[in-house]
Structures are given as C-alpha cells and as structure tokens.
Amino acid sequence: MSGFTLKQLEYLVAAVQTGSLTGAASLCHISHAGISNGLNELERSLGTQLLVRRKAKGVVPTAAGRAMLPLARSILRDVAGIEGLGQSGQGELTGELTVGCTLALSPVLIPLIASAFAELHPNVDLVFREGNSRAVLQMVRDGQVDAGLVFQRHLSGDLEYLTVCPIRVKVALPPTHPLATRLSISLAELAAEPAITPDGSALESMLAVMREAGVEPNVQWTFASPETIRAMVARGFGYSLLYVFPEVSASGSSVVSVPVNDRISDDALVMALPARRRQIDKVDKLAEILRGDAVRKLIG
Known part of the structure; x- marks a missing residue:
C-alpha cells in the first residue's frame, strides 16, 4: 500500500484549487517548502507525476493528477465525516457541506438553504458553487460538491439522484x-x-x-x-x-x-449525487430541507 498521508492529499487539492504552490501554502497554513516537499513525497509514494510545475505560471494537474483529484476530495470528505461522528451522534451536525446549484435555481434555493442550516444546524460549514447544469453535473462527477441541484431533464445516466419535487412549467x-x-x-x-x-x-x-x-x-x-x-x-x-x-x-x-x-413531459428539481456514493448525513438533511413546503411554494 502506498504511504501517502491525508495532509498530502489536502496539499494536492489546494494546489489545483489555487493554481499555485504559494496559494496552496496560504490555504493550508504551511510554508511553500512544506507544500512542495509534501507533494513530492505524494508523487514518489504513488510512482507518478501529479502536477506540472511551471516557473512563474503556477501548477497544472497531469492526467494522473486529474484522475486523482476526485478521489482525494472524496477521501478528505469521508474523513471529515468520520471526525464529526461524535457530535452528530448527539444530534449535532458538523463539518463542510458543498452544494452545486444551477444559475436558474440559485437566487431562490441558496438563501433558503443557508437560512435553514443556520437555524437548524449552525455548525455545518456551507460552501456553494454555481454554474449551468452541465457545469454543476461535472462538479458532481469530479467530487467537487456533495450534491448538485439541477433539473431532471438535464441529468445523465452516470449519476444517482434524489427527486426533490415536481416542477410545472x-x-x-x-x-x-x-x-x-x-x-x-x-x-x-x-x-x-x-x-x-x-x-x-x-x-x-x-x-x-x-x-x-x-x-x-x-x-x-x-x-x-x-x-x-x-x-x-x-x-x-x-x-x-x-x-x-x-x-x-x-x-x-x-x-x-x-x-x-x-x-409536455414532466420535470422535477433533483439532487444529483456521485455514483456509488456513501451515505452522508448532511446531504440527507439537505434533502429534508428541500422537500419542505417552502421549496414547493417557490417551484412546484
């Protein structure tokens, strides 16, 4: 088994997210040398190059790096979920929940979701990402979000989904x-x-x-x-x-x-989810909120 660490995976995700080792170092609160050494060790342990380092132009992932990225994000999210089990077992949700949302839905759904979590689960750190339906679905595939809010018409067969509510044109x-x-x-x-x-x-x-x-x-x-x-x-x-x-x-x-x-054919608001996803309690709470009367009044 490769001897990589969770910290090294965090460095990889941060480097790709910021586009540079300097940005990754700032995001991870570590020195530039620490990020560089950690990524070098990760590449050695896996036996492949994950990033191309370009002087004064930042870093870009290789094909192997792009393939590794959603796996790294998934592992980090799972670990965060495990760390929050102690508190969530007492009825308190913690940790990060990242939600993708189409531009057509975000002006209404994002404030509603933020308000509901602030009231019911204030220790959950919400992160929202917007885009068109194709972009949001790709975020789900790449593991950049825990759930993507899209229209059922836009779904593709490689993703699981939960139906939130029907939509009338x-x-x-x-x-x-x-x-x-x-x-x-x-x-x-x-x-x-x-x-x-x-x-x-x-x-x-x-x-x-x-x-x-x-x-x-x-x-x-x-x-x-x-x-x-x-x-x-x-x-x-x-x-x-x-x-x-x-x-x-x-x-x-x-x-x-x-x-x-x-x-005309029926449509619905759905939560797109990664194929073969693991159960995530925060995603279940998101579905519960979205299936409430407030969303149906706005969309149904």
Missing part, C-alpha cells in the same frame, strides 16, 4: 401583458411574440419544451443570468419560461408567472 410575463391574468396559457398563444431565453443547456431545455408543444419560439434575446431575463420580461421586451419566480426582479420591476396547459 410556467410562462414569465410582464404584468401589463394581455395574458397575464389568465389561469393558464397554451404556448401556441405566444409563438409569434419575442422570446427571451437562457443560454447553454437551459436554452436546449426550453426549446425542447416549446417544440414538444408544437411551437418554434421567436428567440430575440439570450442571456446567461436568470435575473437579467426576469428584468427584461418585466420591462416588456418579451416572455420566457422559468421555473423559479421571485415576484420582483432585482431591477424592482415585477413579473407574473402563468402555468402552461400544454401536454
């Missing part, structure tokens, strides 16, 4: 729109109007929903930020399909959400 409209007071809308009624869409995998998902209803949207604007989309809709520049609807955008303008009555 809604149309975002300005309050002055003629259809804003309707109880439901057929997407065909909006076919000729300008559509404001997200980009990336979220755009693909929206197009799939529209086409499933027999509608080819008239896409006029595409933005990465859901908040920008809401603000543009609120100003009357078009409509959009969004799953999470704060009634007031950051610009101070309001939007109205109206359910879609077309027959």
